[in-house]
Each structure stands twice: as C-alpha cells, then as structure tokens.
Amino acid sequence: MAWLQLRINATAEHAESIGTMLSANGAQAVTFVDAKDTPVYEPKPGETMLWPDTQVVGLFDASDDMPSIIARLAQSKLLGNNFTHKLDPLEDKDWEREWMDNFHPMQFGERLWICPSWREVPDPGAVNVMLDPGLAFGTGTHPTTSLCLRWLDGLSLTGKQVVDFGCGSGILALAALKLGAGHVTGIDIDPQALQASQENARRNDVADRLSVYLPDDQPSLQADVVMANILSGPLLELQDVITAYCKPGGKLVLSGILAEQVARIEAAYARDFDLDTSAIDGDWARVSGVRKLA
Known part of the structure; x- marks a missing residue:
C-alpha cells in the first residue's frame, strides 16, 4: 500500500487540535515533529509537551481524496484558506530492511571505521567499530556525529578517561x-540509549571499559576528554555540568550545533576553554577546545 504524508506547521498551542482534525479527516496516524532546534524536557504527570514550533504530520492512504480533505481543513477557523502545508508520497516499504541495506561501512579520518554489525569490515587492520544502533540515535551518517568522529580520530587517547x-x-x-x-562514562536521559550503548560495547569487546548512567545517577568525575553531541539548547543550559566533567587541560568537543548557532556556543564556552577554529559541515558545526588551567 502507498501512503501520503500531510505536513502542517503549527504552534504548540494549536498542534494537538490540528492533529485531532487530521484524525477526524481520515489520517491513519498523526505525529508531532520539532520544526526547529528546541529541546523538550520530561513532562509532568498528565502533561503533553510539544515544541514551540511544531510540525503536525498526518499519514493518509494514497487513495484518499486529499484535495477534498485539504479543502475541509481550510474551512476551519484554526487553519483558514491559506494554511501552510506540504503533501508528500510515502511508498510502503520494509523500512527496517531499507535502512539496513543503505547503512554501509564509513571511514572517519585516517584510522577509524564505523561498520554495521551485519556487514563485513572493509579493512580488518583498521580501528573498526561494529555498530547496531537499535532504537538509539547515532550511526555516523549525520554530520554532527561524523564531525566528532573525525575529531576523535585525530587524538591520542591511549589510557584516557572520557565522558560521552x-x-x-x-x-x-x-x-x-x-x-x-x-575508560568511558556514557550519560543519557534515555534508558534505551544506555542499553544500546552496552550492547554495542559487548559486540566490540569493550564492555569492561564502559559505564553508563542516567543523569540522576551520573558520578562526579573529571575526564581527559568530554564529548557532547546533543543540541545547542541543552549545550547552553547544561554548560556548567558539561564543563565540570572536563579537567583543567582536558579536551572538549561539542556538536549538534547549527552553523548559525556557533557564535553563541563559542561565546558561552570561551569562558572556560581555549577554543579551536570551529568546523562546519553543511548546516552543522563542531566546537572544540581545551579547558583553561586557571
């Protein structure tokens, strides 16, 4: 079966009402997507948290009469005649198989390869990381991750203590x-991420050198290298937490940053770090530096 996706830009105030309208007009599923770089934190009991700029996505059968559906939506007071929307075809596929078929081994820098666990490694003599992401973010295909991997490949890490x-x-x-x-200490708000990290560590025979924690359980320590590939909002809000993990003279790398956000991140972290020239890859950026000794 083929599908159509109807995307409508909205505010958090109106997103749920628009989602209800899509369902009432035959949408098989409705999802809410962050339309900008804005984190959403753990909601209170009974509370639904949405981004200030939210895209409402309705999934429709390709045989549905979309012109009539869009016309009905345009008659609502909430949307009006000129509401912004986009309609895209979505072919019905085995999406997991499609993704697996297109995830190939990738090289970062001179030594490092990221290899899907279901494929042969292209260079057995290289530094090969066998990866099965599961439900957690991070394959190396996104510029934010590849920027950090290339940075790591250029470091001397022997015996170093690292925080991810x-x-x-x-x-x-x-x-x-x-x-x-x-040793690496991994920290994440998502228990599934911690599980994926541990399983991937076992697959790579390094589980004895990886410890993972939820934020409330994270230990107090200072590491030689600190990595934070998240988003600019949390990088700013959690600046003191991230900085505290890096010992004086230690190295820091930050990513998940849009190129247009680099100046703000640099201005904040320059308080405690001597920063390198930031790296840009398309729309995304990496900020790195060394923590000041005093």
Whole structure:
C-alpha cells in the first residue's frame, strides 16, 4: 500500500487540535515533529509537551481524496484558506530492511571505521567499530556525529578517561575506546540509549571499559576528554555540568550545533576553554577546545 504524508506547521498551542482534525479527516496516524532546534524536557504527570514550533504530520492512504480533505481543513477557523502545508508520497516499504541495506561501512579520518554489525569490515587492520544502533540515535551518517568522529580520530587517547554526554547508541564512546581510551562514562536521559550503548560495547569487546548512567545517577568525575553531541539548547543550559566533567587541560568537543548557532556556543564556552577554529559541515558545526588551567 502507498501512503501520503500531510505536513502542517503549527504552534504548540494549536498542534494537538490540528492533529485531532487530521484524525477526524481520515489520517491513519498523526505525529508531532520539532520544526526547529528546541529541546523538550520530561513532562509532568498528565502533561503533553510539544515544541514551540511544531510540525503536525498526518499519514493518509494514497487513495484518499486529499484535495477534498485539504479543502475541509481550510474551512476551519484554526487553519483558514491559506494554511501552510506540504503533501508528500510515502511508498510502503520494509523500512527496517531499507535502512539496513543503505547503512554501509564509513571511514572517519585516517584510522577509524564505523561498520554495521551485519556487514563485513572493509579493512580488518583498521580501528573498526561494529555498530547496531537499535532504537538509539547515532550511526555516523549525520554530520554532527561524523564531525566528532573525525575529531576523535585525530587524538591520542591511549589510557584516557572520557565522558560521552548524551551517548545515544554509544558510537562516540565506542570509537574512543577502540582508539585506546582507558575508560568511558556514557550519560543519557534515555534508558534505551544506555542499553544500546552496552550492547554495542559487548559486540566490540569493550564492555569492561564502559559505564553508563542516567543523569540522576551520573558520578562526579573529571575526564581527559568530554564529548557532547546533543543540541545547542541543552549545550547552553547544561554548560556548567558539561564543563565540570572536563579537567583543567582536558579536551572538549561539542556538536549538534547549527552553523548559525556557533557564535553563541563559542561565546558561552570561551569562558572556560581555549577554543579551536570551529568546523562546519553543511548546516552543522563542531566546537572544540581545551579547558583553561586557571
């Protein structure tokens, strides 16, 4: 079966009402997507948290009469005649198989390869990280992750203590361990991310050098290297927490940053770090530096 996706830009105030309208007009599923770079934190009991700029996505059968549906939506007071929307075809596929078929081994820098666990490694003599992301974020295909991986490949990590703040699938933690780090502490708000990190660590025979924690359980420590590939909002809000993990003279790398947000991140972290020239990859950026000694 083929499908159609109807995307409508909304505010948090109106997103749920628009979602209800889509369901009433035949949408098989409705999802809410962050339309901008804005984190959403744990809701209170009974509370639904949405982003200030939210995209409401309705999934429709391709045989549905979409012109009539859009016309009915346009008659509502909430949307009006000129509401912004986009209609895209979505072919029905085995999406997991499609993704697996298109996830190939990738090289980062001179030594490091990220390899799907179901494929042969192209260079057995390289530093190979075998990865099965599961439900957690992080495969190396996104510029934010690849920027950090290339940075890691250029470091001497032998015996170093590392913190991976927002570890996701564990890809950065595993890369650091395979590049010689003595121990990595992974921290994430998502228990599934911690599980994925541990499973990937076992797959790479480095589980004895990885510890993972939820934020409320995170230990007090100072590491030689701190990595935080999250978003600019949390990087700013949690600046003191992230900085505290990095010992004086230690190295820091930050990503999940849009190129247009670099100046603000640099201005904040320059308080405690001597910053390198930031790296840009398309719309995304990496900020790195060394913590000041005093």
